[in-house]
Amino acid sequence: MQYGSEIALRMGRAESDRESIISSEVSAFNDQNAMRSMEHHSHHEKFLLPPPPTRQPPPRPHVSNGTMPKRTRDYYGPEFVHRSSNPIIRIPIPLQGESLKNPTHVRRVVIVLLTGQKLEAMCDPSTTGQQLFEAVITHAELPEFFFFGLSYINDGEHFFIDGDTKLHKVAPEGWKDGWKGNMPPLTFTVYLRMKFYPEHLGMLRHSVSRHQLYLQLRHDLLEERLLCNDEKTLALSGLAIQAEYGDYDQETMGKNYFIPEHYYSGRVIKRVGVGYIRDNTADSHCKYTGLSQTQAEVEFIKNKNDSNSLTWVGITVKCLVLAENHGIQRNITQQLGWHTIMKISFNKRRFSVQPKPDVGQIKPPKINQLQKQIALENHQRSITSSLETIATWYF
Numbered sequence: 001m002q003y004g005s006e007i008a009l010r011m012g013r014a015e016s017d018r019e020s021i022i023s024s025e026v027s028a029f030n031d032q033n034a035m036r037s038m039e040h041h042s043h044h045e046k047f048l049l050p051p052p053p054t055r056q057p058p059p060r061p062h063v064s065n066g067t068m069p070k071r072t073r074d075y076y077g078p079e080f081v082h083r084s085s086n087p088i089i090r091i092p093i094p095l096q097g098e099s100l101k102n103p104t105h106v107r108r109v110v111i112v113l114l115t116g117q118k119l120e121a122m123c124d125p126s127t128t129g130q131q132l133f134e135a136v137i138t139h140a141e142l143p144e145f146f147f148f149g150l151s152y153i154n155d156g157e158h159f160f161i162d163g164d165t166k167l168h169k170v171a172p173e174g175w176k177d178g179w180k181g182n183m184p185p186l187t188f189t190v191y192l193r194m195k196f197y198p199e200h201l202g203m204l205r206h207s208v209s210r211h212q213l214y215l216q217l218r219h220d221l222l223e224e225r226l227l228c229n230d231e232k233t234l235a236l237s238g239l240a241i242q243a244e245y246g247d248y249d250q251e252t253m254g255k256n257y258f259i260p261e262h263y264y265s266g267r268v269i270k271r272v273g274v275g276y277i278r279d280n281t282a283d284s285h286c287k288y289t290g291l292s293q294t295q296a297e298v299e300f301i302k303n304k305n306d307s308n309s310l311t312w313v314g315i316t317v318k319c320l321v322l323a324e325n326h327g328i329q330r331n332i333t334q335q336l337g338w339h340t341i342m343k344i345s346f347n348k349r350r351f352s353v354q355p356k357p358d359v360g361q362i363k364p365p366k367i368n369q370l371q372k373q374i375a376l377e378n379h380q381r382s383i384t385s386s387l388e389t390i391a392t393w394y395f
Helices: 001-009 014-048 077-085 131-138 207-222 230-245 268-272 274-286 293-304 383-394
Strands: 107-110 119-125 148-154 157-160 185-195 310-317 318-328 330-337 343-348 350-355
Touching: 001 230, 077 157, 077 207, 077 330, 119 131, 131 148, 131 185, 185 207, 207 230, 207 293, 207 310, 230 274, 268 274
Parallel strands: 107 185
Antiparallel strands: 107 119, 148 157, 148 185, 310 318, 318 330, 343 350
16 A cells, blocks of 8 residues: 555645545555455355265165175175176187197187186197196186196096196097087086195195185085085084174074075985074074184184095995094994995996985986095005905994
């Protein structure tokens, strides 16, 4: 204001200058008051405006009895069931042989991991098992890959593919030469599985390997490749559900929160019934409350391996006897009458017993329950001596 008053005094007459100065000061004063008033009203209006809406948390899903536990998870139930519906993943594998000259010669291979995830590889029929295995474990990032192998199914049984075996040697008929005719292309399906079971968990240094062993044992129990009594079956099912569902909650879970077929083999369900399974599994699950997923999986493995895996086979006049070591004693686990047995076979690696078909079935089921893998390090010993030993003990 002083700067403007001096200019006015120099340029105008006295009266007019005074009026100009006064009018300028009044005008500036009014303008300043107006500005202050506007700022005041603007500042006041800020507090009169309604507060911005706050973001409310999403409502929690309603949990009804027998549907879902309280603890949030990405999914509930077996991992190999959940991931089996995931999109298939293609893995690269170098072409060779005729496929280098003519890419139409490549054939499709699908690899099913223990997690249920499916992989796809387009390769030449001359690709070896080792080449495919290396591509799979590179993608799966298995640090202790030497425990694993690739298998294919033939007549309902898994057979591991040797490293130097070409895929077309074990693939389904027509898979190699499908491109020659007008037949639709065939898919060769193989499985990544545990080839060598460790004697104890200390042999597996990585948690990834222990998780894979847990999944393999889950598959083995469902496919009846491993046998255990009803008490052990309930205990293992309780541990598996603890690992895959979390802590049991009576209010939100009830008794129908799991699918029996995901935790019990078809033969067990048929023998004891779904009602028995529903009534007793929840109690078994409750016993392991508080265990994390990793702890429950480790306990599952220990519980399954807490007894000697050696199975004794005995022959009597009336039946065939299966027994296991319990301390210094051998306890009979099963007695199979000769009238129930269709076939017994032994091929230096596998001793199998095939029962007669159940009443009402047209085709006998593939025998998985009674197949017993004979340890490779002991296959040099004559099985006859083992049979004689147990037969003598049994009598």
